[in-house]
Amino acid sequence: MSIRVLVVDDSGFFRRRVTEIINADPRMEVVGVAANGQEAIEKNDSLRPDVITMDYEMPVMDGITAIRNIMQRRPVPVLMFSSLTFEGARVTLDALDAGALDFLPKNFDAVAKDSAEIKRALTDKIAAVARSHLRSAPAPVVAARPVARSRIGQKDLVVIGTSTGGPAALQTLFRTIPAGFKTPIIIVQHMPGSFTKAFAERLNGLSPLVVKEAVDGDRIQPSHVYVAPGGMQLMVERRNGGIIHIRDSDERINYRPSVDIAFASAAKHYGNKVLGVVLTGMGADGRDGARLIKQSGGHIWAQDEDSCVIFGMPMAVIKDGLSDEILPLKDIGGRLAEEVG
CATH class of the missing domain: 3.40.50.180 (Methylesterase CheB, C-terminal domain)
Known part of the structure; x- marks a missing residue:
């Protein structure tokens, strides 16, 4: 069964290229796209994807606000696209705090050039987060096992x-x-x-x-x-x-x-x-x-x-x-x- 992906980005070019890359991988398929955070919330509810790729700067609703809403309504693994700047780092850390599981640099040039490395990085990350444990999901109930604990001594x-x-x-x-x-x-x-x-x-x-x-x-x-x-x-x-x-x-x-x-x-x-x-x-x-x-x-x-x-x-x-x-x-x-x- 393929991994169902929702692609969220306000750039039509980026949505198309990411969709092409994902659909070329037999492990996964794009089931929908969204141009802003509000659309992402609605399509997450209706399409029920396994993974969402999310941009940050979008009209109507930004990516971080969308992630917070998604984690409250229908939690799903989110892969964030981010810029490789100090400010981009802060935004990405905010996204991870909101519930995103991982991130990838948003590089228009590499995507436009059909980079094999970018394709592999994107699809492998999607496959990985699809198998992940969501922090907002309840932990599985397992029988408690006694753990033998011995002092490990002073560490420097x-x-x-x-x-x-x-x-x-x-x-x-x-x-x-x-x-x-x-x-x-x-x-x-x-x-x-x-x-x-x-x-x-x-x-x-x-x-x-x-x-x-x-x-x-x-x-x-x-x-x-x-x-x-x-x-x-x-x-x-x-x-x-x-x-x-x-x-x-x-x-x-x-x-x-x-x-x-x-x-x-x-x-x-x-x-x-x-x-x-x-x-x-x-x-x-x-x-x-x-x-x-x-x-x-x-x-x-x-x-x-x-x-x-x-x-x-x-x-x-x-x-x-x-x-x-x-x-x-x-x-x-x-x-x-x-x-x-």
């Missing part, structure tokens, strides 16, 4: 890796970490370079900890959180109390920043004093790095399936037997304070 560094669903998950997590938490935290979130500064500012505004986008040479300090800059790679070194290194990324590496690279660096320099946490996300980034953390004597926590938007990254770690604990998102902040901070 926490490294968190995440992708799709990560911005919302991290905001939930950092609201629950108390002001007295001292252990430094590094965040590796798959995001474009123009987004991570805005995201760090947003986390800083809701957390009692100091959150900033990491820059090369940052000294790792207690009660500080460092967000890896998009498009680059973050590594750490233990000397002088801990230093962050930011390096250009090899184009052959799929993820920029990469959880695997940050985990590997932490394993090398912090050994058994590092805790890696793998949250919601597509793919398997973090699995190889988690293995190195385990080999160095460190520990790994993974988010459980029920609280993930996309279970791919935690599942990869769990399937390889690398997770010391599998935790619901709502419990991770408290456990960090209890075990680590």
